[in-house]
Amino acid sequence: MLKSLIYLPIFFLSASVLSQGKAEDYAHYINKEELSKHLHVIASDSFAGRETGYEGQKLAADYLIASFKEDGLQAPPSHPDYRFPFQVLETVFSGSLTLHKKKLQLQEDFFYLFANEQSQREGSYKLIVDLKATSESSIKGNDVVFYANDTLTSFQIIAEYRALKKFGAASVTCIVDNYEKHFEILEHHVTSSKMTLIDDDKKEQVPLLFVDVNKVGKSLKKLDFSFAVSTASKVLDTENVLAFIEGTDSILKNEVLVLTAHYDHIGAHDGKIFNGADDDGTGTVALLEIAEAFQRAKDEGNGPKRSLLIMPVAGEEKGLLGSSYYSDHPIFAMENTITNLNIDMIGRVDEVHQGKADYVYIIGSNMLSNDLHDANERANTEFVNLELDYTYNSLEDPNRFYYRSDHYNFAKHDVPSIFYFSGVHEDYHQATDTVDKIDFDKVEKVSRLVYHTAWILLNAENRPELISQ
Incomplete structure (x- = not known):
């Protein structure tokens, strides 16, 4: 019995390492040039601050769908128009x-x-x-x-x-x-x-x-x-956007990893447009690039074993509404959802890290599963080498960040989740949160960290195990 307990982790590690070697072949699809190109559209005045339910948010949804189609991503079978509609009052x-x-x-x-x-x-x-x-x-x-x-x-x-x-x-x-x-x-x-x-x-x-x-x-x-x-x-009618990559393993494809970022912002007020370049334009364009990398892998016969749902969500600024509605009406059962990786504001440097941009706050990684935490740490060590800052990874954090982004609506259903975040800054929820202030090297690195973490989880022998309560 002891012998088998020692052997299984070694087998898991070796199989996973071989799979992860393929991941690096597609990481270059996540690059700052493409991230910048997308963000200059998403955070432009023409989208009028992307307020949920209004024309700017609708235009942003159209852009996301067009981008997914251009990169060859399919919609999930249940929602062939790439839209997950819901209503807000x-x-x-x-x-x-x-x-x-x-x-x-x-x-x-x-x-x-x-x-x-x-x-x-x-x-x-x-x-x-x-x-x-x-x-x-x-x-x-x-x-x-x-x-x-x-x-x-x-x-x-x-x-x-x-x-x-x-x-x-x-x-x-x-x-x-x-x-x-x-x-x-x-x-x-x-x-x-x-x-x-x-x-x-x-x-x-x-x-x-x-x-x-x-x-x-x-x-x-x-x-x-x-x-x-x-x-x-x-x-008001609004929608999350969906893109889907079905897993290649006949059994594991029934399990799904969900990637999220909110593509809404707070609109236009008093003659000012709140473009939300960092909040959360950066997370939104990261999803586009991560999705492209996985689709290229799938096209070349190296698709993930488990299925991947990429879901830019609306209504976050109004109370995490899009993710809340999805978690209560999921298209893939929550018990089959292995992980949520959520990206919200990854393009700036906060006051604590001035002069040292190579960091990201990790929130929630070990709240429900040590396996998820370990996978993220390993992806970082082997491929990205960012400083992983756990300052806000606490239920006692006075800022309450664990409860303030879309990952929480998965975590409350016992889905292990990570919130990737670079901290608040003086332009948070201001009209001055603009593209010219974004550090695209940073966005590229954090996006690749999310990608490599997802790759590990999608191809692992076992899904992240929940911590015993």
Whole structure:
């Protein structure tokens, strides 16, 4: 028994090494010249910021489909037009909040997230000082108010909200220091229209309110509270884009690896176009080049054993909507989906790595499977040699990056996933996120890392094994 346990990993390694030798024959199809050519189109003004459901996003989808066809990629049999359609409800909100009989001004004094017309609240309740000292029974069905000092980030507050929501809170109000900072960080979500999947909008939303401490104080014992929302809504049609390479092994081809990147951005506002060159034009064009490399391998008789689904998704900027809809309505069963590799912003250098561009943040690689983590490490060591930075690879990360890109909608279904990311920068969600600032050498290297990792996983004897819970 011990002898066989030693032998099997050696066999796996040798077979995989032989297969991986073929991978290098096609890596050159992923190159900075082609990446640049695609990105100059995807992030151009003609696509008007690629806002989900609008003309610019539709034009981007058309471009992606045309590129897949040009490179010889097929659509999956279930969706022969390369489109995975879904609908979103776009809603313009207005709201009112009265605290202690004082009417507060929306955006100036308070803002809110996650609400809809079913979220009206009115009542009187105590201010909770210590969240950790509260019990689930004291929260369920009640309105919760807590004070957050300036050590809590916006995303930590949202994490507290999600925990309180899970405990059954009817609403959550956070009285915050440094209100202006929170508003700046979340401004896009606060001031733009909101989109939800149609089914989600039918549910009552638990509202989260941010209130300026200077308007109400932090030593209140009790709050008289009235919150109301009014809305105007319309339904929009949108789509993820699909390309498919069927595996060559008669058995393993029933298992699929999914590559994702979101091709939407935040559109045009106040006369400015938000082109989203890095967010996530870089991930989108990486998918095009990785897809081409695998298709060339398939054309020459070296296609992967398992099947590969390449899926640029829409609606990420509105709440990971495209990946959420796919994960709830997959065309390949989640239990047959071995891995999701997700690329979101890989073309810039963040403040921490100034002067040292050869890095990428790896998020989620060992959350569900050590095998996935090892495959990515090996691909990097043998072929790319980037610094793999695991700073944000934590459920306790105050930025909550693990929960903030499309891989999460696969991970929540127990699909081992990696989020490839180069960090935020001063142009994040600004009109200044433009192609001229992209480091295409970096995009090429990270794209090749994703490609080599995918190759290993697609051709391995065994799929990544889940960590025992």
